[in-house]
Structure formats: structure tokens, C-alpha cells
Amino acid sequence: MRVTIDNVLDAVKGVSLIDLQKKGDFYHLLRANFVSSKDEMDAFDRLFEQFWSFDDSTNPFLEKIADEEADALEEGEEPPSFEPQKEQPSTKDWADETGENGLKETKEVPAYSPDEVLQQRDFSHFRAEELEKVKDWVSILSKKVSTYLSRRWKKGGKGDHLDFRRSIRRSIKYGGEIMELKMKERKPKPLRLILVCDVSGSMDIYSQFFLRFMHGLQNHYPHCDTFAFSTRLSHITSIFKGRTFDQTVGLLSGKVLDWAGGTNIGAALHQLHQRYSDLLHPNRTLFLIFSDGWDRGETLLLDSEMKSLKRQVKKLIWLNPLLGNQNYQPLCKGMSTALPYVDHFLPYYNFSSLRKLDRLMSRI
């Protein structure tokens, strides 16, 4: 929870406006000032209750106050943590393993010419030191893709609308005679990008690469929203924004609770429809799903969700890591249900498949 000094000052001002004997009002005063989204309300409630419970043994606040009184000199004490961090082995190990180099990705940019062998190799077969290299390529590529998308609406010509404001301002130096007409162009509406990543068990190693790609896009392209799902959907845009990738991994494992569980694509899309339908626009939304299509949910639901999704977006792109296997046929229940609605069906299992995606994006 982020509480600024301003919030605290306002809360203090508010105290003089309410009747302090009413705990309920005091609670609402603090909540209105300190909470800034629905997600924070539970945490706030918990903390509020905890603070007012005068049972010494369970109240970390009281303990802390007592400690401070007893030994005013003792400093650097960590505030007690109320949320036990759940250990999520698969992502956590991964974060530790890559933690050191994450920040360097923007500075030490390796040449954009991964050697052929690495390009063709399946992500799941990389050795640790090669992994580093590929991760850098992935983030460079995500930057590249975001430039295509941004350029779409920055590209400006002479324009066909008269810019009155600039024309008149310019006229002042000619004594009010409009000598040159300034033109302007309406900015084309930007493409909105929605990336949905399957993080279920069967996808583990591939998801990690795709999440990195998503993270890169999220931080370089403003009109982008990211989701992760296995049995249920999580909106992870705010987790990615403004953080390095390694910082996000820990948070992700906290929020995407069922990380590496089973898959229910239909239910996840259903959730997306219910909550985020405003993000979908038939002319402007580019929708990318990254999943192997091993679905354990209802086929009927998946079918109807894909059908309505198809109607609501401009392009539907499905990336499948299994498509790298020569013998792979999209026969599994989930994939064969979804496939008829997909505009582009692409592999995503090695670096060279990523470049295919890159080329496709440059054309859209």
C-alpha cells in the first residue's frame, strides 16, 4: 500500500472533522485516504483490525511501540510482515538464478544477430549461460516490436486539417495577416495490444520466455495490457509497469496464485470478457494468446468464448510452443476448438520463431 505524506496530513485534518468516538467513521476516514483501489481494501481491513486489537500477543503494532519505548536507540528495525510470503518454487528458483543480471538488459545490448545454432534451439534445451543471452535478445525484440506499433500513430505528414491556433499565432508577426497556413493531422488511434500468457504447468519453461517478452512490451508500449492465466485470469499490467523483470517475478508468484496449476482457457477468456471487455475493439485490438492449448475446461465454453473474442478484436494471434515439433498436430481438444477462430497460428519455442512474430507484427 502506498500512503503519501499528503494522505496522512489529510487524514489528520479529517480527524478534527469527525466524531472520534465512532470507530466506524474513523475507519472510513482512514480508508478513503489510504486506500486507492479495491484490491487494497482487504489488506487495509486486516491492518485496521490488527491495530485495534488490544491483545498484546497478536498485535505487532503494540509490540513495536513497546519496543521503541524500551529502547529508543535501537534502529533499523524492519516493520513486521503481515503477509507470509508463499513460496512458489518454480518461479522463485528462476528469479534467484537470473536475479543478478536482470538490470543490465538495457545497458549491455548484445548485437542483434544471435548465432544460428542458438536461434534454432528449443527454449527448453538451453544451458544456463546461453539462457542469459537469449533473454537479452527477447527483450531487445520486444522493444523492436513496440517501435512498430508506436510508429503507427506517430507517423505524421502535412496533415489535412487547418491548425487555427498555430496559424493565428504565426500571423501576429505579420501584423495579423495570415501568411502561412499551419496544418495538423489527427493522430490515428493507437493499436491496443492484449497479451495473454498461459502459465500452467505444461508451459512452465516457455511461459518464462513469453513473460519476458510481455514485460518488454508492457514497458515500451503504452497501449498494452497483460494477463496471465492457468485456471483463472490475473491482470498483471500494473505488476510489470515500471519494474525490472526480476522484481516482477516475485510479485507475480504472489499474485498469480495458481501458477503452474491446470489450464482452463475458456474460463480465463470468460473472465476477461466480463471484466475487461472495454479493452476489446474490433478495429484496434491485437490479441495474442500464448498457450499450448492443453485445456482441461469445458470445450463448449472455450468455443463460445473464442467465437465472441474473434468478433471483438482486429487480429487474434495464437502462439504455441509445441508447434516447434515437426510431428505436432493441433489435435488436442482445446487447440482444435480454438484454431478455427485464430487469424495467425505461430510457433513460439525458439528465437527464430520469435522473429517470425516480429515480422508479422511489422506488417499489421
Added chain:
Amino acid sequence: MFNSIEEVQQAMERHQYICERSLATVVYLALKLEKPLLLEGEAGVGKTEVAKVMTQALQRRLIRLQCYEGLDVTAALYEWNYPKQLLRIKIGESSRQPLESVDNIFSPEFLIQRPLMEAIQSESADQHIVLLIDEVDRSDEEFEAFLLEILSDFQITIPEIGTISARHRPLVIITSNRTREIHDALKRRCLYHWIDFPPFEKEYRIVTTKVPAIHETLARQICSFMQTVRGKDFYKKPGIAETLDWANALIQLHKDHLDRAAVEETLGCILKHFEDTKKMKETDLVSCLGALGEMG
């Protein structure tokens, strides 16, 4: 002006807005602390209505800015009145009084005020304003940046003129349907409140207050039905707005109780998606009506 939370709550109820003490508290604080109030909640729970009701209760003027994608400064803040400027230039030419008159074509008299500017510019005490910025989540992130200056300092900067500050701070109510997260910087400047779907008792009070002609049994049945519907898995859960529409529709059709036929005829009042109506008719209608039976 109000001097206690109770007064706010009573005033809102006098204007037919039934609310919990928690909402009355944040409205009271928004008035006293002169901070904008950010209301979030599902569609149709009465977020916009808060602004309307407060306008009546405070006897102020409502200025409403409906947000949409692509909303920009010229539509929300101000625009220069170009025809007027051109005319002034022409007059200057013919009456041979050139530069200084041309210079001031960028003065306030050539501004066209749009809602936000109007709210800031209100002149006297009897012209106090309630500013409603509706569905802010529909606007672009760029637009939120414009809002920041206005909402934190109640001032607007116009490059050609300078900074214009508000003489009286309006009560600002911002609503969001939460289709995307609002930027932290904006949230930090606001008081926050989440309006939930109402529990049965509250919804019943709302229905009987807003639709006084309704029969008591029908009102109870409608509310109970709505509570059940919201517990089911639909694309769009109906809000209070839908409940009231439905109640009015049923009265128009001279119904005094709910039965299968009545619900099926008027389903369009509460469910607005084809898939939802289909699902309701095929699977959920029986259980929703069943819940009514239990109620008696």
C-alpha cells in the same frame, strides 16, 4: 454546507439516494477537505447519481464531463475562438490600429470555456459547482495527466495567458467502472470509495423510495430475484439502475407479482447480452424463481 456526516446522509436520503454511512462519510470529507472523490464500482450501482444528488442537496450547479477515448484539451478544458480572433484582426486592419489589438486576441475574452475550465472559473458564491468527471477509465492516459494539475491545485495553465486558479473549489466527483487501472498519481490526489452492489434491505429501500407506486410483494420479489441473479455467472451483472428500470417496466405491464412469464417478457430490462439472456432462459431461470418461492 453540512456540519456532520449525519446531515450529509439525511440530505442524500431527502433527495432519494439511500446510502450507507461509509459513503456519506467520504462525501462529507471530500467537502471538508476539498479533495476530489474517486468512486469506483460496477456499472449501475449509482456512482454518477451521487454527483447529481449532491448538486441538488448543495443547491449547486452540475458541470459534467463525460470521458471517452480521444478526449483532449480542446474538448475538456478550453479552445480559442478562431472566428472571433479573425474578426478582431480584420477590424484592426480596417480601423488602422494594428499590433496591440492583435496581440490581445489571445486574451480570456477569446476563450471558449469547456467543462473543466468552466468549473474552475465559476465567479460568485451562489454559483458553486459540482464537477462530475464521469467514467474516467474511458479516457486516455494522456488525459489523466491534464487532470492532475486541475485536481491537485484547482488551476489551469494556458500557454498564451498563464495560470488561472479557482476562486472556489468545486466538489469534484470522479467515477470509474474500473475497466483499466487509474494512474497512481491521480488516485493519490483523491479520496477513494468503492460502491458495492446493495444488499437486499438496501435495495428494497431504494426500490420503494424511487418507485413509490410499487406493490410491496412485487418490490420484495424483484429485489430477491436480483440478489440471486447477481450471484450467478453472467457477463454483466445488473445494477440498481436495472432494478429500477425493471420495477418500472413491471408496473407499466400491470404486474403485481413475479412469475415465469413476467420475467421472460421483461428479461431485456436486466440482462443486456444475448449470451446472458440465453443462459438465463435455458438454465438459471428456474433456480432464480425457486429462490422467490422459498422467500414465500
